[in-house]
Amino acid sequence: MGESLSEKAYKNRYLILSAVLIGSMMGPLDGSVVNIAMPTLQRYFNVDVGTVSWVSMSYLLVLSSMLLTFGRLGDMLGYKRLFQIGMILFAASSAVCGLSPNIGVLVVARGVQALGAGMMMSMAPAIITKVFPPAERGKALGFNAMAVAVGLAVGPTIGGLLIYAFSWRAIFYINVPIGIIGYIWAERVIIEEHKVVKERFDVIGAATAFVFLISLLMYISKGNAFGWTSPTGITLIIVAAIFLCAFIYVETHVNEPMLDFSLFRNRLFTAGNLSALFNFMAQFVMTFLTPFFLTYRGFSTEKLGLIMTAFPLTVFVVAPISGMLTDKMGSRILSTIGALICSVALFLMSTLRNTSGAIDVIWRLALFGIGNGMFQSPNNTEIMGSAPKERLGIASSVLATMRNVGMVLGIAIGGAIYTARRAYFLNVLGFGSAAATLYGLKDAYVVSAAIGIISAVLSFVRGSRDILSK
16 A cells, blocks of 8 residues: 555655745845845935835735735645745745836835745744654754744845845845745645645635734834824724724634634643744844944944844754754743743843943853744744644744734834933933943843743743643
8 A cells, every 4th residue: 555645744754844944944034135235225226214114114014914814824725835835926026026126116026025925934834743743843843943043144144245246136036046946846845635625715804914913013113203192103003903803803703714713722822922922022122222232332234244143043053952852851941941041141131331342242142042042942832733733824824923023013112112211311311322322222121131031931831731742
């Protein structure tokens, strides 16, 4: 008798993992490359900072708002199919980005690119969880976290080299061959036993979720610019509240909801996602504010980029190790300790002084990377392992949504605290500009350390499943 599809998938699980890792790396790589290119894009198109920021903002808003939809579609149509569609869409839209004749076309193309990235991001953990047995799942998800870290680490260097050697268009063109190769490799190696689910897609639920998320994220990310209590700000938050209520109502009254709220009755799933949300908030306070400190200390852009790689490089090393340990000892202790280490690292960032050098920052970033790598693999393993097999897609997309919402919240909170405290030290206490900058950053780091503590508490109180039951 021949092998079943599930047996073939198990035998080829590491080949399948290699295909998934290509997709997992592409999004973070592109994001970090584009961030480096923003000043170049501003000069080339001769636009202001607010306009060029939409090159990143359109990507972030579309990505974050569509993840839940893609998760449900994956559960219905198959994870491999949606993953491959995402990869080819990402490659095609990257070509359009590179060909963009004006900033408007680039912004729209980046939004389409986000659709492809969202499909890959929401399907990757689902595919891994499906093909890897419980005893190896933590290790595999650790490698996935490692791939994300690689993308973040090498992106600035690759982006700088491509812009220097060719032009900004090259940072998008490079995605085209990678996407095509990734698609072919995924088609060749990913084996999926999936029956198309004959259920109606919850269009109203998807639409209300999209409007809620995009309104909320617009308010959080741009509120400081147009004013939190301005007419625009108030309108956005009212729209977000209305559509959140509409989404909850729809999802609790339809027979086949996009987001099955019964998932949140599982304490492991709910606490794990909330812990991830707070951890990502703390992470993006760190990555958003630290360049300001390095600029304050007078480091060049090139050296700043090299110093910042200390964080993803340590995640690259620690995440797979943490994943392997998760398979042996469970997730609760590892993720709790990891979140605590993140919090300690953030507090130590608040002790930096006006004489602190590169090494002082590097070892703190590395410590944060150790904590983050130790947290991610076990927490992701617990979340995905607690979801039913037929809901892996939506479970994966909920986790991805937490990451993106955490990113936006972290940047917004970090920026708001830094701005407010700097103004207080400058205008009320009469500090000089340099001192006000330093102490504003210190206070923001302390608040982010407290956010990290919340993540650790949630990791600890959630409990964990028996290792053998994963």
